[in-house]
Amino acid sequence: MVSYAKGRLAAYKVPKTVEVVEAIPRSAATKVSRRSMVEARGG
Known part of the structure; x- marks a missing residue:
């Protein structure tokens, strides 16, 4: 994927x-929950 970019x-x-x-x-408003993404990575 990086080589494609x-x-x-x-x-x-x-x-x-x-x-x-x-x-x-x-989120409930259908926006991307960036906080959840960071938490899932352990950060």
């Missing part, structure tokens, strides 16, 4: 890592 993005925009998850946690 390297071919299409400027070098400073290419992500260093990519994580694949089964589902993105969302």
Whole structure:
């Protein structure tokens, strides 16, 4: 996935890592719950 991005993005925009998850946690308002994502990674 990173190699795909390297071919299409400027070098400073290419992500260093990519994580694949089964589902993105969302709030009641259907927004992405970034806090839940950080907590799931142990941070």
